[in-house]
Structure formats: structure tokens, C-alpha cells
Amino acid sequence: MSNLLEVTELTKYFDIGTNQRVHAVENVSLDIAEKEIVGLVGESGSGKSTFGKTVLGLHDKSSGTVKYKDKLLPQKYKSKDFRDLATSMQMIFQDPYSSLNPRMTIGEIVGEGLRLHHKEQSSVVKERTAHWLEKVGLQADHMSRYPHEFSGGQRQRIGIARAMILEPEFVVCDEPISALDVSVQAQVINLLGELKESMGLTLLFIAHDLSMVRYVSDRMAVMYLGSLVEIGKADEVYFDPKHPYTEVLVGSNPEPDPELERSRPSTAIQGEIPSPVNVPAGCRFANRCPKVMEICRQVTPKLIPLKDLKGEIDRQVACHLYE
Amino acid sequence: MSSSAGATAENNDVLLEVENLGVEFDTYGGVVQAVRGVSFSVAEGQTLAIVGESGCGKSVTVQSMMGLIPMPPGRIVSGSAKLKGYQILGRPIVNGNDIRGSEIGMIFQDPMTSLNPTMTIGDQIAEPLQVHRGYSYKQAFAEAIRLLEMSKIPEATKRAKQYPFEFSGGMLQRAMIAMAIACKPSILVADEPTTALDVTIQAQILDLLQDLQKETGMAVILITHDLGVVARMADEVAVMYAGKIVEHGSVDDVFYRSAHPYTLGLKEAMPTNDPSLQHELKPIEGSPPDLFSPPEGCGYCARCPFAMQICNRQQPNDSFLTDHHFSRCWLHDSGARNKPDQLFFKDAAS
Numbered sequence: 001m002s003n004l005l006e007v008t009e010l011t012k013y014f015d016i017g018t019n020q021r022v023h024a025v026e027n028v029s030l031d032i033a034e035k036e037i038v039g040l041v042g043e044s045g046s047g048k049s050t051f052g053k054t055v056l057g058l059h060d061k062s063s064g065t066v067k068y069k070d071k072l073l074p075q076k077y078k079s080k081d082f083r084d085l086a087t088s089m090q091m092i093f094q095d096p097y098s099s100l101n102p103r104m105t106i107g108e109i110v111g112e113g114l115r116l117h118h119k120e121q122s123s124v125v126k127e128r129t130a131h132w133l134e135k136v137g138l139q140a141d142h143m144s145r146y147p148h149e150f151s152g153g154q155r156q157r158i159g160i161a162r163a164m165i166l167e168p169e170f171v172v173c174d175e176p177i178s179a180l181d182v183s184v185q186a187q188v189i190n191l192l193g194e195l196k197e198s199m200g201l202t203l204l205f206i207a208h209d210l211s212m213v214r215y216v217s218d219r220m221a222v223m224y225l226g227s228l229v230e231i232g233k234a235d236e237v238y239f240d241p242k243h244p245y246t247e248v249l250v251g252s253n254p255e256p257d258p259e260l261e262r263s264r265p266s267t268a269i270q271g272e273i274p275s276p277v278n279v280p281a282g283c284r285f286a287n288r289c290p291k292v293m294e295i296c297r298q299v300t301p302k303l304i305p306l307k308d309l310k311g312e313i314d315r316q317v318a319c320h321l322y323e
Numbered sequence: 324m325s326s327s328a329g330a331t332a333e334n335n336d337v338l339l340e341v342e343n344l345g346v347e348f349d350t351y352g353g354v355v356q357a358v359r360g361v362s363f364s365v366a367e368g369q370t371l372a373i374v375g376e377s378g379c380g381k382s383v384t385v386q387s388m389m390g391l392i393p394m395p396p397g398r399i400v401s402g403s404a405k406l407k408g409y410q411i412l413g414r415p416i417v418n419g420n421d422i423r424g425s426e427i428g429m430i431f432q433d434p435m436t437s438l439n440p441t442m443t444i445g446d447q448i449a450e451p452l453q454v455h456r457g458y459s460y461k462q463a464f465a466e467a468i469r470l471l472e473m474s475k476i477p478e479a480t481k482r483a484k485q486y487p488f489e490f491s492g493g494m495l496q497r498a499m500i501a502m503a504i505a506c507k508p509s510i511l512v513a514d515e516p517t518t519a520l521d522v523t524i525q526a527q528i529l530d531l532l533q534d535l536q537k538e539t540g541m542a543v544i545l546i547t548h549d550l551g552v553v554a555r556m557a558d559e560v561a562v563m564y565a566g567k568i569v570e571h572g573s574v575d576d577v578f579y580r581s582a583h584p585y586t587l588g589l590k591e592a593m594p595t596n597d598p599s600l601q602h603e604l605k606p607i608e609g610s611p612p613d614l615f616s617p618p619e620g621c622g623y624c625a626r627c628p629f630a631m632q633i634c635n636r637q638q639p640n641d642s643f644l645t646d647h648h649f650s651r652c653w654l655h656d657s658g659a660r661n662k663p664d665q666l667f668f669k670d671a672a673s
Contacts, residue, residue: 254551
């Protein structure tokens with residue numbers, strides 16, 4: 001499989017004045033193969049959304065590179081770059097309430113991309129919009145309605161139709177289901193799965209719901225405080241976590257099974273994610289890690305490839321335990 | 324047993340008994356029947372989880388008990404709620420004599436907006452002690468520090484003098500718990516206490532709630548939509564849909580012997596993490612009914628894969644599978660011919 005997207009040592013700082021910076025994303029390298037779904041998990045403040053947005057150029061990169069189909073993407077996007085790339089890369093946003101313009105009709109919202117990028121006739125735009133609304137499970141005559149007339153699940157479908165109408169190859173889904181009810185989450189997940197199959201999409205699926213990420217993703221990447229701590233096949237990362245932080249995350253995720261929950265010891269760890277302004281030296285997880293060693297507080301661990309029984313590299317972990 | 328009696332708790336130390344509670348709201352669009360005849364009881368030291376999707380009436384149920392429903396536009400149309408035998412529903416709110424805060428403590432979903440930004444955390448925790456227990460400010464503040472320590476907030480003395488904006492989300496939720504348990508309530512109502520928090524912080528808060536429950540012996544009513552949290556915390560589970568409790572039983576009954584199609588639907592819409600039980604996610608198609616004009620029959624009828632003709636016309640009664648487990652569904656009626664394998668039926672119990 002060839003890589004559709006190659007992210008190398010991507011870093012994003014935000015300057016917040018008085019010589020302070022937020023280290024939102026630091027030296028994250030991640031390759032995404034064609035037609036692959038990579039799940040990105042982590043606590044709030046771990047930089048997963050910033051990573052997704054920086055990859056798409058919605059934030060300027062502080063350093064590092066992003067290659068799309070072996071072509072280097074610009075460090076800082078100009079409006080022409082957005083115009084060129086929007087047809088191949090799109091984003092679905094987290095909050096279906098604030099990501100739709102309340103003063104535009106659904107037809108205008110969904111059809112806008114097509115109008116701007118392809119300079120199509122308005123009849124064609126209308127036809128395509130109707131087609132996409134039906135494809136995501138809404139009706140063509142919803143076109144003249146406004147966002148407030150729809151429920152959260154329906155709005156999320158509108159967001160999906162807006163992203164898909166340009167038929168992109170790569171889509172960043174930033175917590176597309178976390179604002180929805182359980183019964184509706186499954187509707188949206190299944191819709192994304194169908195679209196992925198029929199359009200050959202490649203997805204970066206950002207979420208904090210570990211069970212859902214394991215369910216949808218081929219590979220799972222775990223971020224903590226701006227850096228990538230573990231990446232591997234989704235099932236293997238979930239069922240056999242190597243990094244202490246991944247262990248804690250998986251252990252804290254309550255399973256809908258009372259017997260299992262009763263038999264399982266609590267794995268709650270003390271402390272909270274530190275501020276990304278004053279990032280500690282060494283491993284960023286060291287001050288909360290149950291397995292912390294002397295070296296962790298001094299040297300920043302690098303991603304180490306781990307071999308499986310067949311000698312193939314299928315997992316990378318950034319932890320001194322595996323050196 | 325009549326349909327309004329609800330499931331009774333296992334032992335006789337019933338702390339709270341809610342019967343046939345009905346709540347309506349007047350809105351510009353008409354009258355919303357948010358809660359339509361809810362009955363349940365909570366025993367001492369027990370944890371009852373109320374599960375359901377947004378808009379099913381789970382928060383309104385407890386808020387009406389607490390006197391937190393603004394009236395108007397809200398209205399309690401029927402039912403009673405008795406705490407230790409005393410009627411608590413619809414009583415006028417008088418500071419100091421109130422049950423709210425002294426007998427029933429409450430924590431809310433969003434700790435950022437539920438605390439007063441202009442008061443220090445310590446003062447806010449001390450307030451109910453001064454109001455309900457007649458403590459002096461000094462005594463109350465000292466007690467507040469002890470409560471913060473109980474909620475495992477480090478450097479409690481220093482933290483008590485800080486304002487909410489200086490706390491993180493998880494710490495604020497701990498402070499809110501400290502405030503809720505200040506007067507040693509016999510019931511703690513937790514309305515989605517961890518929905519706004521990360522899983523690691525959620526695990527800490529759930530541990531804390533369990534520890535405090537062990538120490539103080541209080542009962543907990545936990546409102547949530549996360550079945551994982553229910554599995555972890557609850558003794559009893561009530562599943563709500565469209566303003567009614569559709570299934571009620573022990574946590575094992577509801578998870579392993581689900582008897583209502585909606586409970587089954589919720590379970591199948593979530594990914595299981597048991598690799599041997601891998602299943603396709605089965606969404607519940609459609610959306611909940613409009614409570615401006617609730618359907619004549621079962622509220623779940625339009626989304627139910629097993630719906631029969633009668634479901635659309637007539638409300639089902641509570642069918643008791645065991646003494647403490649009921650399901651409000653026509654499939655349990657002796658007249659129902661097709662009984663889906665996925666559901667639990669009374670015949671299977673014997």
C-alpha cells in the first residue's frame with residue numbers, strides 16, 4: 001500500500017505573548033495509507049484536533065512537513081492553496097451546532113463548495129446537492145430549510161454532505177459523534193463506513209471514545225500532551241496496550257458489562273494532563289506514569305518500532321521501558 | 324400489580340419513593356409532556372442509574388423532585404415523591420427548612436457553569452452548612468476544607484481560598500461533590516456527572532463517588548447515557564424513553580436479561596469490546612417522538628423492530644418478569660405471538 005499522506009515531524013506552537021508558547025503538537029510523524037482509517041485518541045488538550053487542522057492547513061505549520069501523494073504541501077496556505085486542495089481534502093467538525101452558518105439554508109451550505117470550486121451551473125449544483133442530501137439520509141426538499149430546524153444527528157449528516165460533495169480523497173473527522181446520543185452515533189458511524197467503501201475514502205478519525213475508535217479504525221494512534229506515544233493496529237493497541245498511558249486510557253474506559261466492571265480493578269491514575277505551556281523535560285507522561293523510571297524525567301523517548309512474532313514491525317511506542 | 328406501582332426496592336429501607344410523577348411545560352409551541360407517569364424507589368445506600376437519550380425526561384424527573392423546575396412554565400401534573408415518608412413534591416421552597424441541599428445533594432453535568440464565579444470555592448461549600456446546619460462562618464469554612472480533603476483535592480487549605488476559574492474541570496467536579504455532601508445528605512443526585520470529563524478524569528470521579536458512598540452510606544441516583552458508566556456504578560437501572568420508564572431491574576437483569584426492545588437497541592448501538600462478540604453496529608433508526616403530542620400507544624413503537632399492531636394504539640402495561648424486573652412492552656403480554664429470541668421473557672426464567 002502506498003502512503004496517501006506523509007506527515008513528518010509536524011510541530012505547531014501557538015504564541016501567547018510574554019515569551020510563552022503553547023506546545024500544542026510537537027514532532028508528530030504519521031503516515032496514512034490509501035483507503036485507511038487511522039483513529040487518533042487522547043484526552044482533551046492532547047493536541048489531536050490541532051494536529052488534524054494543521055495537516056489540512058487550517059493552522060500554519062510551525063515546522064515539519066506534510067506530503068500528500070508525494071507532493072509537499074505549503075508551510076503556510078494562501079487562498080489559492082485552499083482552493084486547490086479543498087477538492088481533495090475535507091474536514092467534518094465536532095460540534096454540529098456551531099459549524100453550520102445559521103443564516104444559510106441547507107442547500108447553500110452543502111452546495112457552496114461545488115459552486116466555488118467547479119464553477120458549475122446552478123442547476124447542476126442543485127441536483128448534486130439533492131443527491132448528496134439523500135445519500136446521507138436526508139431529503140432533497142430539506143434544501144430550503146435552515147440549520148435550526150434539524151436535530152444534532154441530522155446536522156452532523158449535513159456536515160458530512162458538505163464535506164463529501166466535492167468527492168475528496170482524504171477527510172479529517174474531528175470528533176464527529178461526541179455531541180450525539182448513543183443511538184444516533186451508530187447511524188453516523190455506519191454512514192461514514194458506507195461512504196468510505198463506496199468512495200474509497202481515507203480517514204483520520206479523531207475521537208476520545210476508545211471503543212468507537214477501535215471499532216472504526218484500521219490503526220490507532222494515541223497522543224498525549226502534543227506528542228504521539230503509541231501507534232499500531234487498532235485491535236492490538238486496544239487489547240494489548242504497550243505504552244503505560246495507553247494502558248491507563250483503556251483501563252479507564254468503562255465497558256457496558258457489569259460483570260467485567262465488577263471484576264476489574266480500578267486503574268484510575270492520579271493527576272491531570274499538565275499545561276502545554278510549560279512542558280516538562282523528558283517524557284511528558286512521567287509525572288503521572290505508574291511505571292516511571294529515573295531516565296523518564298530527563299530524556300524524551302522516541303518512537304521505537306516493536307516487532308511482532310513474525311518479525312514484522314506493526315507497533316511503535318515512545319517509552320523508555322522498551323529500549 | 325397495578326402499572327403505577329413501579330418496581331419496589333429489594334429491602335424495606337426505602338428512602339425515596341416516587342409514584343406516577345408527571346411533569347409538563349408550557350411553551351410557545353404547546354404543552355410538552357416531559358415526564359409521563361414515572362415510578363421508582365431508592366433504598367438506603369443503593370445506586371439507581373437512570374439511562375436514556377437526550378430529551379427523554381431523565382433530568383426533569385429528578386429536578387422536579389428537587390424543586391428545581393421553574394413554575395411556570397413547568398407544572399407537576401400528577402404523582403408524589405416521598406423521602407423517608409414525607410412528601411417533597413411541590414412544597415414551597417424556604418431557605419433553611421429545605422430538603423434540597425440538606426437531605427438531597429445534587430451535582431450537575433457542567434461544573435464550569437454550575438458554580439458561582441464570584442465566590443471562592445471554600446465559601447460556596449461553606450454556604451449550605453451555614454444555611455441548613457447553623458454553623459458559624461468560621462466553623463463552616465473549616466468544615467469546607469475537611470470536605471475538600473475528603474474529595475481528594477490536594478492542598479485543600481490553599482484551594483478553598485481560590486475561585487472556580489483557578490480549578491480544572493475535574494477539580495471543579497470534586498469541589499461540587501464536596502458541596503453536595505456537605506450536609507451529609509441521604510441521597511446524592513448526580514446528573515451526568517462525568518459527561519463533560521475525559522475518561523481518565525471520569526475514572527477518578529467515579530472512584531471518588533464510590534468511596535464516599537461506602538463511607539457515608541448515602542444512596543445515589545445517577546443520571547447518564549453512558550452504559551459503561553452504568554455497568555460500573557449501578558445496583559439498579561431504570562431505562563427511560565419518551566417520558567416513561569420502559570424497563571427497570573437490577574443491573575444484571577437489565578444488561579444480561581434485557582426485556583425491552585429499546586434497551587436491546589441501546590446495547591446493539593454500542594461497540595462491544597469483547598472480540599468474540601464482534602457485531603455490526605445496529606443504529607436505532609429514526610428519532611424519539613415529539614412530546615408535544617406523544618403517541619397514543621407505546622412511545623418507542625415507531626422505531627421498534629418488533630412493533631405489532633396493538634403497539635400503535637394502546638399503552639403497554641408494566642410486565643413483571645421477576646419481583647424487581649419489569650418491562651413496559653406488549654411483547655410480554657400473553658397475547659403476543661412472536662417473541663424475539665434477543666429479548667428475555669418470563670417463561671425463560673422458570
